[in-house]
Amino acid sequence: MADHSSPGPSNLPPKRLRLGTKSCSECRRRKVRCVFKQGVMTCDGCLVHDVVCQPQKGAPRPTNSRETTAGNDRAPSAHDVTEMLQSHNVTVPIIRSTIADSVEFQSQTVPLSENRAPSEISADQGPPASNALHTSNNDVGDADPNNAPLPQLLQNHAFMTPLLSSNPRPTLSIHIPRPPLPTLATLKSLLSYSEKYWPIWPTIAFDVARLQQFILSQHEFNSHALTTDMNSHERLAIAKLYLWIALCLVHCPRRHIDSLTLPEIKKDLIARYTDYASMVLSINIDGNGGEEEVECLSILWKIAFDTGKPNRAWRYLRQGITRAIQLGYHRQDVHFDERKTAIWTALWQHERRISCMLGLPSCTSKEHAGTRLQDLPQNDATFAAHHRLSVIEGEIVKRDQTGAKNDYALTIQIDQDLESIRPLLPFLSAQSDLVTIYTAVGVKIRFHDTQKLLHVPCILREDISTLSRYSFDRVVDACREIIHTLTFLREVCDEYMCEVLDFQLFSAAMTLIIGILSHRRESTTSSSPSSIDETSDWNLVDSSLKCLRSTVERLDCSVAKQGADTLDAIIAVCHHRRLPDQQPSLENDSLVVTVPYFGCFRINFPDSSSSAFPQSTRQPHASSVEFSMVDPLPSALTSSAAWPYEDELVSDWFYQGRHNQPYDENYDFEWQFDV
Template sequence: MRLGTKSCVECRRRKVRCIFSPGQAICQACALHDSVCDSQQLVSKERSSNQTINGYNQTNQRLDELSDQIRHICNAIGLDLQQSTSNAIYSEAIREEREQEEPEYQTEDVPLLRLFKDSNFLLSETHNGDAYSPRSGPSHQAKAYIQALVDLTPSKDDLALILRLTEPYWAVCPVAPSTSHANSPPSTVPRVQQFIHDSMKSGKPAMVAKAALWLACCIQHLPKGFDAVLPSRSSDRTPTMPPSNCSRNEVLDGLLGGAEVLVSIDADSGGTLEGVESGFLQCQNYVSLGRPRKAWSVIRRAINSALLIGLPRKCLTEYPGSMWPPLWQTERQIAMLLGLPYAVASSHPSISEKSLGLDAEQQAMHDIAVIVGAVIDRNQNYDRVAYSDTQQMHDNLRRTVSVPLDLLLSEPPSPSSSLAYLYHRASLEMYHLQTLKYIHLPYSFKSAQHTESEAQTIDVCRRILHCYQNFRTRNDQTLLLVCDLLDFQAFSAAMVLVIHQFRYRNSHMGGPPEYDWNLIHQVTKTLTRITATRDCAVSSQSVDVLTYFSDLYYMRGSLSESREIVVPYFGKIRVTIAGSAANVAGFDSGRNIAPIFGDESQMQVDISSFGTFSDTVDFQSGAELASDWMDSIDWQGDFDWNWNSTLPFD
C-alpha cells in the first residue's frame, strides 16, 4: 500500500472514502460493487518512466496507422487531404472565436458527440458526475432553459397577485400543483406559490417545466389590463426570454417554449411521472390557446413517456394510474378534429379491459373515446368503408353513451355550482356531441342519398350551440374561462348551419331559417363578449365570419366585394357577388323580399369532411387557429377536399 494512504485501488479511482469493517479484508465500497479490492502498490520511478515511454510509442504507432487509413480513403474519393485539413482548422478557429464571444451549448445538440460521450460514461466511472451523463444531472442546455424560466417567474408579490386573481380557474387544471406524488391538499395561494418557488429551485427539468406550465395557465386567465405584473426582460441573453416590455403572449411563448425543451430532455432520458404531468399541462395550455396540432404533438410525447414508465399498468382509479385515461382520451379527441391517427390501439389492455371503480362520467368518457377510435379509423380509410359502418357507430354511441348520458345530464346544474363542475359537465356533453357530429358530418355533405346523416348533423350542431351557450353564459367565470378550442368548436357548428341555410335557401328542406339564424346570432354575441374581455384571434375572427354570412343572407351592409375564406380544419368558401351595388343592397327585410343578385353570384363551398388536410396551409403553421382566415391563401393549394358545391343566391 502506498505510503500515507489507506485507500484501495478501486476507491482511489472512484474518489470515494475507503472504509474497512472490523475483521474484513474487503472494503465496504468494493463489497457493494462486487469489485476486486487491491491495495495500492508503490511504483518505482524507473518502471513508471518505461511504461510512459512504451505508452507513447504505442500511441504514435496507432496514429500512424490511422493516418494511413485516412490517406487511402481520401485518395479513393479524390479528396485533397491537405486542403480539407486547412479548411477544418480554419472553421474550428472561427467556431472557437464565436464561442468566446457568445457561448452556446452546441455539443448538446450533436447526436453523434452525445453518443460518444455517453459511451465513455458507460465504459468508465472516472467521470465523477460530469454533465454528459443523462442521469448525473441537467445538461448544459437544460441548465440554460431552467435559468431562463426562473428569470421569467414574476417577483414574489407579483406572483401572489397573479395567483389571487386567477384562483377560481385552478379547478379546471388537470394536474395538481404539488412536488409530491401523494394526494395533494386543497390548493391555496401560499401553497401554489411555494410549489412554484420550490420547483424552480429544484434544478430538475420536469419539475421546472411543471411549475412553468402551471404559471402559464394562470397568466392566460389574468384579467385584461394586468400585464404590468408580468416580468420584464433581464439584461442577460437567455434562450426563451422575450423582448423588453413583455406582452402576455410573449411571456406565454417563453414559458411554453422553455418548458417544451425541458419536457423533451426528460422524455429523452426515459421519462418521469412529472414529465408526463407536464406533457398533459402542455396540451391543456395549447388547447386553451387554440393550437390543437401542437396539443396533439405534445400529448403524444406524454403518452410515450407514460407507456415507458408503466403508467397504464397501475390502478386506473388511483393516482398516478388515474392520469392514464385522460391522456389517451384527450389525444383521440384532438386527433378526430385534425384528421390524424391516434396513438394507442383500442385493443390495449388498459382500454379494452373493463375497469372497476369508474364513476358514471368516467365510464362515459371511456366509451365515447372507444367510439372516437372507430370514427378515426373510418376517416383514415374513408375510400374503403361502407355507410353501414357509420350506422353501426351511431347505434353503438346511442346504446352505450347517449341514453345513460341523457339521464346523467337531465338534472340542470344549480346556480351555486362550482366552475369545476360546470366545466367538466360541459366538456363531457361537448365530447359526446362532437363525436356524434363527426360520425355523420362526412356523409351529410357527401351525397344526397344520406339524408339521415344530414338531419343528424344539423340537429347535433344545434345542440352543440345550445351546450356552448348554456356554459358560456352561466356566469362571469364561465365566460372568461380561456378555451379557444371550445369557441372554435361552437363556430364550426355554426358554420354547418350557415351552409345548410344557404344550401336550401329557396327550399322547405332547410327548415325555418329564423331558428338557426337566431341561434347563430346568440353565439355571435357571446363570442363578441369574449373578444371584449381579452385579445383572442379565434373569437374575433369567428365574429367577423359569422357576421359576414348573416349580412350576406339578409342583405345588410355593403356586399359588393367577393370574399375568400378558409375555415381551419373545416373547409374553404369563396363568395362571388355579381350585379350592381344598388341591387345587392336593395333587400327589404321587413317585407321579406328575396334578394336580387346578378346571374353569376354564387357561393362555392369545399369541405374536407373526413378531416384530412394539407400541411401547406397557413393554419397548419405555428399560429394555427390564430392565423388569418381571410388572408390571401392559394385557392388551388394541395387540399384533399371530399365535397364541393356551388350554391346560387337566387
C-alpha cells in the same frame, strides 16, 4: 529486362499492382492478354510457350534516402504523441468543441496508464486493449462476446490505449437560461385568480411542485412555495413550475392581466415558458424523467389546446402516452395507483378525441391495456360516458383511416352505439358549481361533436338532397345542441379561455347556416319534410355571434374574433345586407375565408366592370355564396406554402383573400347558393 525486385534508374519504388489484376507474370512481361480456360490453372500463353504460369507479385517498397528524409519532416502521429505522454506519465484532458455559448462542458482528465490491475477496470468501460485482461476463472468459451473474432481483431490492432476512468462517457452539462419570473406579488395575484380552475385542469394540479403541495385559498403559501421550489436542481420540476405559471397566464382575462406587473407581455411570456420546458424535455428524451416528464407533457398539451393549436396538443399527448406506457401507467392492475391511473386515462382519452377531431390516426386501440371498458377507474356515469365516447371515437378514426367512409352501414352501426350513451349525459344547471358545470358541459360537447364528426363525411361533395336525410338531420341536431351548450357555458363562466371551444361554436353555427340555405333552396323544388326551422335556427346563429363577440371583449381570443367577423359577413349576405365595415377589402370581386380544420367560404360580388356594380356605393350586395367543408385533415389546408398555417386555428383566416392566394386548388365548393 530489369529485375522487378530492384528499383529502376530513377531510384523510385516499383509501381503497385492495380486492384483486380489477374494476368500472370509472363503475360505481363510479354504485354499480351492473359486468358484462362475454365478448370485450367495455366493460361493459354504459358501453355504455348511451355513456361511456368505464376501470378504477379508486387515487390516490397524499399526505404530509400528520399523516403527517409520525407519521413523525418512529417508531423508526429497521435500514436507517437500518446506513447510520449505515457512515458512521462502525463494526464491528457478530453478536449471537446464548443457548441454554443449556452452549452457548458465539465472538464475531465483521465490518466493514460496501462499499469492498472484488471479488477480496477469498470465493467461499463468496454473491453481493454490487451487480450491478457480477458482471462477469467469461468471458461465461457465462444459465449463470451469478448472472444468474438472482430472485437479481438480491433483490440489487437488498436493504435491508442483506451481511456480508463470511473466514467468512460463524457459528462455533458447543458445550461438553459431560465426565463424571467413575475414578482412574488404578481404570482400571488395570478395564483389566487386561477385557483378556481385548478380542479378542472390536468390531474397534476394540486401538487405541481411535488416538493410542496399547493393548498387551496392559501395564496401567500402557494406563491412562496412556487418561488422556493424554483431553487430545485431538478430541471423537469422547474420546467413543470414554469408550465404551471404559463397555464395560469393563459386563463387570465384581459382585465386582470392589465393589473399585473409582468416581465414581458403575456403572449411572449407564455411562449418563453413553454419553449423552456420543451428544451428541457428534448434534452431529457433519453433520461430518467419519470413522472415529472409525463406531467410536463400533460400541462403542455392543455396549453396548446386552449391556445388554439390542437395538432400540437395531439403531438404532446402522443409523447405523453409513449412515456406513460414505458412507466407502466396503463397497467392499473399492477401499480394500483389512482394518480397514475387518472393521468393515463386523461392522456389516452384526450388523444383519441383530438385524433377524431382532426382526422388523424390514434396511437391506442380498444384492445390496448388500460383502454378497455373493464379498465374504468370508477363506476361513475360521467367517467363511463367519456370512456365509451373514446371507444366510439376510435371506431370513427378507424373508419376514416381505412377508407370506409362510404360504408354507410358501418356509420349507422356506430351511430346506434353512440345513441346508447345519451342516457348517461348529465343535466345542466346554472346553480351548480364551476367544476360540476364544466364537467357536464365537457361530456355533452364531446357527445354532440362526435355525432357531427360521424355524419359530416356523408354530406360532403354531393348535393344534400341526394344523400341520406338521416345523416343531414343528425348533423343539424348536433350543431343545435353544441350551440345551446356552449352559450350556456359562456353565460355562467364568461372568462374561461379555450380557443378550441370557440372554434366548435363557430363551426356549429356555420354548419347550421349551410343547412338553412340548403332547406331554402330545396323548399322551392320539393315538398319533402325537413328538420330545419329557419326562425329558431337563425336565432341560434345570432346567439352564437353574440357569444363570440362577448368573448372577444373579455379575452384575447383570435378564433372568437375571426369567427365573429366571418359569421357577420355570412349573415349579412344571407339577409341581403352589405358587409360590415370591419370586413377586409375585396380581392377579385370576392371575399375568401379559409378556416383551418373546417373549410373555405367564398362570397361573390358582381363584376366591378359591369353595369350591375353600383358605383355610388362603397360595396355592392353579394350575388352568391359558396361553401366547402373539407374532410378534417390538416394536409388539405397546407398546399399553399405562403399561408402561415403553423399557428393552426389562430392563424389569419383571411390571409389568402388579402394576399390573392389561390383558394380553390383543394376546394370543390359543394354548396353554391344565389343570394
